[in-house]
Amino acid sequence: MMKKDAVDGHLARLREDGFTVLRDAVAPDAVAALIDALDRIQRDHGLGPARTGFEGRNTVRINNLLTYDPAFWQVPLHADVLAVAEAVLDPELLLSSYCSLVVGPGQAAQPLHADTQLLPLPRPHMPITLNAIWALSDFTEETGATRIVPGSHRLDRAPDYGRDYDTVAATMPAGSIMLFDSALWHGAGSNNSDRRRYAFSCAYCWGWMRQQENLQLGIPREVAVTFPRRLQELCGYSVYKGQFGHIDNHDPIELLGRERGKRMVWEASDAKAAHAASAAAGDEAGNTALHN
Template sequence: MPSEAEIASHAARIREDGYTVLERVVAPQLVDDLKAAVERIEREHNLGTATTSFEGYKTLRVNNLLTYDEVFWEVPLHEAVLPVVEAVLDRECLLSSFCSLVLGPGQEAQPIHEDTQLIPLPRPHIPITLNAIWALSDFTATNGATRIVPGSHKLDHAPEYGKDYETQLATMPAGSVMLFDSALWHGGGANDSDARRFAFSCAYCWGWMRQQENLQLGIPRETAQRMPRRLQELCGYSVYKGQFGHIDNHDPIELLGRERGKRMVWEATDVKKARQAARA
């Protein structure tokens, strides 16, 4: 687990440079288990590569990963990553999307983009989504290490789709995680090697935003019920500031059989006032 100082320093780097690398934070056994699980579900579900140029014709992207195997539940909750996300966003953040990024040999470089460019906010803006790229293989100059433009999250515009930009390669050993402000210009590299590059993208957003994947409808209720409470909250069974996301004044976590969720802000305000009056 990172110390408070390490968390603060990673959060500051994300704000300043747009990204940070948490080197070798994932245990080698977990890296192996995650890769094996991706390969197994690819076989069992007969999954093929993506069918659009952006997603990559030679890239295996498995969306809605949490539904396939409990081993994936460890990813959004990882103790070295989540505290840094919470330091940049807050503790009521949500999982926005989570998919595999397995670049096959011959995969061309992905166009440089930013993940929030379709959101009509004036730029630059505060970090609204953070993306964690998990390296499950060594990320090298030849197998498709993610390309980034450091500092680009501070620009007043998004990149032009399909244009070439000067980029830096996020090379890193397997078990590392690059965490970045999704407004940072980036894209997958070209895989010119003869091996697959295994990775995940695990993105988080504010609790007041719409998630990229609809996890409340996409994850069967029985699966969500078995998850640890923190993962349930991250998936959207939670309310932001006791206001956004409630169901008839109840915290949606109660739908999963949890006893008492958060109080709504209007109820909490009255409770606070009553306590203050009792003390006076």
């Protein structure tokens, strides 16, 4: 479990620079197993590069990753990433999107963007989504480390599409995770090496927001029932503050066969009022007994 001081350090860097890096966050054997799983899934499912310039025609992105292999479940559940994400957002956060980013040799740099720039919010704004880029390969200038504009999450605009800006490469060794505020200007770098650059993007948003990927429809129920409870909640089988996301006054986690989920806010208010009334009645009885 990450110590509070360490969480605070990451929060301060996120506020100031818009990004922070967790070093040695993934053990080398876990990194190797995840790369093997990505290669196997790509082969077994005959998956190929993306079909748009933005996604990269020499970049393999596997969306809806949780449906492919339990090996991928651990990624959104990374304890240290969640500790920081919950501090930036809150513990009722959701998984917004989760995909692989395997940038092939020769892939040109991706246009700079901010992940939530299409949302009609005045900028700068509070953090609404926190992205975690998992480096499964060494992220160097040559292999196509993500390019970023430090501090750009505090600007009042998003970048113009396709324009060149001064950027820095978010270099980090394999096993590191870069967390960044979704308002930060960034994009995959060009891969000028002869190796594939393996990574994940795993983004978390507030529980009151619409997720980027529709995980409740995208993940078949028979797969979702096998997830650990926390992963089910992250995927949207949960309610925010006992209000947003309910189904007929019930927590959607119950649709996955879980025991009673969270109480809805209305029921909780009644329970609170009943508790207060019985406490007051108890006091009255106690006071009456004292005075007799």
